[in-house]
Amino acid sequence: MKAFQDCYPMKYAHCYGCGRENAMGLQLKSYWNGVDTQAHFTPGMQYSGGVPGHVYGGMIASLLDCHGTASAAAFACRERGKDMTQEANPARFVTVSLSVNFKRPTPQGVELCMRAQLLGVEGRKVRMSLCLLAGDQVCATADMLAIELLPEAP
Ligand SMILES: CCCCCCCCCC(=O)SCCNC(=O)CCNC(=O)[C@H](O)C(C)(C)COP(=O)(O)OP(=O)(O)OC[C@H]1O[C@@H](n2cnc3c(N)ncnc32)[C@H](O)[C@@H]1OP(=O)(O)O
Numbered sequence: 571m572k573a574f575q576d577c578y579p580m581k582y583a584h585c586y587g588c589g590r591e592n593a594m595g596l597q598l599k600s601y602w603n604g605v606d607t608q609a610h611f612t613p614g615m616q617y618s619g620g621v622p623g624h625v626y627g628g629m630i631a632s633l634l635d636c637h638g639t640a641s642a643a644a645f646a647c648r649e650r651g652k653d654m655t656q657e658a659n660p661a662r663f664v665t666v667s668l669s670v671n672f673k674r675p676t677p678q679g680v681e682l683c684m685r686a687q688l689l690g691v692e693g694r695k696v697r698m699s700l701c702l703l704a705g706d707q708v709c710a711t712a713d714m715l716a717i718e719l720l721p722e723a724p
Pocket residue numbers: 578582585587588635636639640662663664665666667693694695715717718719720
């Protein structure tokens with residue numbers, strides 16, 4: 571299965587969180603999970619927060635951020651009757667608002683699952699509800715607004 575991030579043109583494939591061309595980055599991959607989307611990632615021990623064994627909050631926000639922008643593109647394509655993974659130059663989205671609620675400590679050394687649910691598409695705006703789970707425990711939730719870049723944007 572092709573990941574959403576693998577559909578980004580080369581020019582946009584260098585993101586620290588999800589760029590396939592960034593060898594130093596996280597290279598997050600997002601996919602469909604029914605009508606929603608999901609991604610998995612196991613943070614290494616270098617992403618420790620202040621409490622040993624707990625993931626750094628900025629890392630949690632990064633994972634939600636990159637899963638969210640990729641999901642926004644996939645949701646927008648789907649709303650337009652297109653399959654993002656079949657598009658040569660799919661819609662490109664950036665985050666303008668990400669509000670994270672850290673509900674409980676996120677354990678290290680565990681595969682984390684990020685999920686995104688579409689709340690609505692309005693023109694260039696995609697609103698989503700996101701969550702990050704460790705096993706069946708919801709560790710963080712987020713509300714996100716992503717905006718589509720105009721075609722001529724750099
Ligand atoms: C890109 C390819 C994929 C790469 C993957 C990377 C994933 C990584 C995820 C990220 O971390 S993204 C990086 C962090 N985000 C940014 O740097 C975004 C900074 N903001 C911008 O670049 C511009 O503000 C933006 C391109 C989003 C919009 O500028 P535009 O001049 O194209 O649009 P405009 O300002 O007219 O706004 C369009 C609509 O969005 C709304 N909007 C813009 N910025 C907003 C904001 N900050 N909060 C809420 N709404 C906002 C704006 O009100 C308006 O709503 P209406 O259509 O209803 O009038």
